[in-house]
Amino acid sequence: ELKDNTIIIVLGASGDLAKKKTYPALFGLYRMGFLPKGVHIVGYARTKMDDAEYHKRITAYIKNPNNDPEVSAKLEEFKKLSTYISGGYEDSPSFANLNKHLEKIESSYGVKERNRVFYLALPPSVFIPVGQHLKEQCYVTPDVGKCRIIVEKPFGKDLDSSRELLGALKQHWTEDETFRIDHYLGKEMTKNLLVLRFANVAFNAFWDKNSISNVQITFKEPFGTEGRGGYFDEFGIIRDILQNHLLQVLSILTMERPVSFAAEDIRDEKVKVLRAIPPIERSDTLLGQYVAANGKPGYLDDDTVPHNSVCPTFAATTLWIHNPRWEGVPFILKAGKALNEAKVEVRIQFKDVTKGIFKDISRNELVIRIQPSEAVYLKLNTKTPGLHTRAIPTEMDLTYKRRFAEAAIPEAYESLILDALKGDHSNFVRDDELDVAWKIFTPILHWIDGKNGPAPHPVSYPYGSRGPKELEAFIGKYGFKRTVAE
């Protein structure tokens, strides 16, 4: 349920996340009429500025390329309910000041109930002090209203540091009050996975090791880490994409049917399947780093990156699930920066048909394209029409643009902020889920970090390529076969 008279406080209001994602999503929700009645938005950051300057920034954050008058009018309204207050992240008086500001807004509501949602669009170095000060200075007790906190990765760098961070936040915020964002859970196609899997008897029938040969979950971005090199070098592609975004997709793809769609039922099943995955082996890992090509700089050409960095900007890792449904099926997660295209997809490859009747027949594949251009398609062999029997690979194609031409696909952050406002945890990461995700990745991360010996050297791949040339053999090793026509 949406709670009337909620204040949404964006901490880190002048930062990158706020600018690129939080404000556009808040405005999108407002424009579509999804924010609660009497909502206020309070920006908070260190930068000193007045409301007028803040409103100018909000205007710059919101895209309205065609000067659509409806958008402009809504934006004026949106600005009226947005105010700004500056303050530090580590000192208690700043938060006392923020609280006064919130109380002033709340006194204008004329009702007792006070609801506050704190969105931490902040670097992880201040998560702990901010969590503490918010609780001490800005918390309203449950008898008066509801307080919630939204946080986003990085949640630590390995199992121990994640536990430390979660533990510190838990001293002040309960699991019920905490919403940990993994924005891949807010993507339309990720949400559709639940429907595809559990609202279709047909899919269920072939969803296991008896029919499936291998699964790839792939993330490709056509740009490098330009401008973010400093951040990226500390984390690397595995912490940036695989351990969270791709693993989340994997867990929904492979979990057993939840008892209901209630948040805890779904998350129980996700945790269960993740617990059946042992830590990734070094031999199941391929690491890459991009080098200058096609007029674009290499990873090491970035001034903010140490010149001898062995940080991977590409990784392929194969995970195994030890349960009766999935034993022996390789799940290849791969992600890379500075590749030839932007694409995120799940590719489920089925086994060969029994030999004998057909020669050179392609395998069936079910592809779920998460972005761009959301689609689900099934590669099938079909007889070419005519007076002969020849099978060729073709597709049953559900491309959203064609099937749902009119429908606007919501932004992941819109969907997630709305869920948090409603108090629905289904698409947020639970504490135990995070823990088990770190267990799977921590040993290879420590190896890559050079914690227990020399760090491995990633192989190189050219900026704008399909990835390291070693990739083809890597996926081949797990049984992936190209379509015959390809």
Ligand code: BG6
């Ligand atoms: C973020 C990563 O979590 O996800 C970025 O830190 C990456 O490196 C981004 O670019 C990708 O998100 P999307 O929604 O564009 O696929």
